Amino acid sequence: MIVQMTENRHPLDDEVVRFDAVMRHYTVGNEIVRALDGISFSIRRGAYCAIMGPSGSGKSTMLNILGCLDRPSSGAYWLNGKNVAEMDDNALSDHRLRNLGFVFQSFHLIPQLTVSENIEVPMFYLGLPHAERRRKAEMLADRVGISHRLRHLPSELSGGQRQRVAVARALANDPAVLLADEPTGNLDSATSIQIMGLFQELYEQGKTVVLVTHEPDIAAYAKANIVLKDGRVLSITGKEGVM
Amino acid sequence: MNQILHFWPFIKLGLTDVWRHKARSFLTMLGVVFGVGSVIAMLAVGEGASQQALDSIKRLGSENIMVTSVKPSSEDGASTGAQRGRLAVYGLLYDDEVRIRETVPGVVVTVPARMTRRNARVNERQLEMRVVETVPEWFDVVQRPVLAGRVLTANDMRMRSNVCVLTEYGVRRLLAAEGILGQHIRIASGVFEVAGIVKNETGGAVRAPDSEADAYIPLTTGTRLFGEANIRYSAGGMEGEKVELSEIIVKMADTKKVEAGSKAIEAVLTRFHKKKDFRIDVPLTLLREAERTKRTYNIVLGAIAGISLLVGGIGIMNIMLASVTERTKEIGIRRAIGARRSRIVIQFLINTCVLSIGGGIVGLLLGVAIPFLITVFTDMPTVVQPYSLILAFGISVGIGIIFGLYPAMRAAELDPIEALRHE
């Protein structure tokens, strides 16, 4: 069922995202870096997909486009059946706020805010009242095992602890789609297993999970794998919900 | 109400932002504080000074013309031959008063006065007073509230009585709290009974005729007791001057006649004075000049005020630009999480509003406190006008917002992915 798409067709109803010959080029000096060089695939609702590939193969670039932080240089990115190129900045912002949870490779916590406040940021923009934000932040912190550090600043945490905060924040808006860039890159194996268990749980709840990793044993948790190399799709395996 | 509730979390966010960057916020606010404070204080001092000047000119009376004796410069004096030994003879004459009264059209009354400085004493208490030898009409022309007793009368003039009217200030210095009216004080060689007390007017850019410790005595009494010569003895010998009248106040029928009157007086006096030993002041022209000066003053102050507020605004912009640059990553994170551009703008705008409003309020307090302290410690009059508070506050907040808007917009325009890459 996993087919690398070559022809344009109308997106299916349960396709969360679809890439049609997406390219992303960077111009560095007078050299053009083809971070993504014509990528096509689609992910169905409820899929659990790992993006693999060596360093520099374009994984982060792809995830950024998936997360509506970046736009393709060419090609089309269909999001819930809508072409992202036709969506304005506010629509994309709202989409990120309501539907996406993003775990960044380098966490991206706000240094002036405490752990609890960092987790509350998405809920703040969603307009949740203070007490509810608090309560939910505590609940999420508990879920990722960081509840003993709620009043600490990110600078007072270890890399693994920051990673947990980043995961908790990504879940704060109850996203339909979770995007994670090397979410276990800074974790010891025990904690990695804990976080992957959490992702598994989310998958079982019907959320769409896309994670970037270069570790095969982490990718093994996912039901489908997309392997990138030099900005192209090398292979798609697993096939569950990914085409 | 809904709108306010909607914005409240953002206001809180702005406030906590300000609190998190305490030192920077404080420094930014300082610019606004001093901008607003100095504007208000400057305007208050300027207004106080010009009002005082205007008041003291108005007190001179706009229908009045003041003719004053002036000691001519020595070259002029020598050529007249009017100096005998060290006795300088110059100034207005009794006849001048009569000539002005008789020949200048529109004159209502003329008030001659001779002013000298003489020692007054009561028991051991001693004070150098300005002795104003004048006529009862003085008190019609230079109107002052009578605090006790009476002013000089025609009878005093006729009888050449040894009575005096003191200014409040002189009384305080000389008599303290003892029963005042009817007391006898010694002025130079004469003993005078205190007949009345009039209020003082203090200070002023243009000296009012009774701005000090004055003793008013009948001109006739003065002539009888002291004569026209005022001689002082010092280590170098005798030094003195003979001036018949130090001043003639000419009151005209109305302000329209003042200008022509002063020209006529000038003509009359010039005919009888070989040297220029008098000066003619017209309070009305002084008033017009003072009003013109005040306008210029206000323009200059306004410009300075505007510049200092502008500096405060640029300070805000500078700090906000630095803040935006420093917080680019944070902006990227917030945008990546899903904050719309407008929310980033609001966050930074609230930040600048808090700074400029907070600074503005402290500046208001400072602007009111400084003139108050100036008045307390220097006796300089200051007038804080309500409009200056509104003006300074409004402009500072406005400038804060305008200058804060640009950095805020710049912050929001950043592409989220670009902002996130920023270190």
Ligand SMILES: Nc1ncnc2c1ncn2[C@@H]1O[C@H](COP(=O)(O)OP(=O)(O)O)[C@@H](O)[C@H]1O
């Ligand atoms: N902002 C950028 N400017 C220029 N080149 C970039 C930029 N971001 C990524 N690249 C390049 O694009 C390629 C893919 O990068 P990336 O997506 O980060 O790879 P991965 O996450 O798989 O390690 C790399 O060669 C990288 O150097």
Ligand SMILES: [Mg+2]
């Ligand atoms: Mg990467």
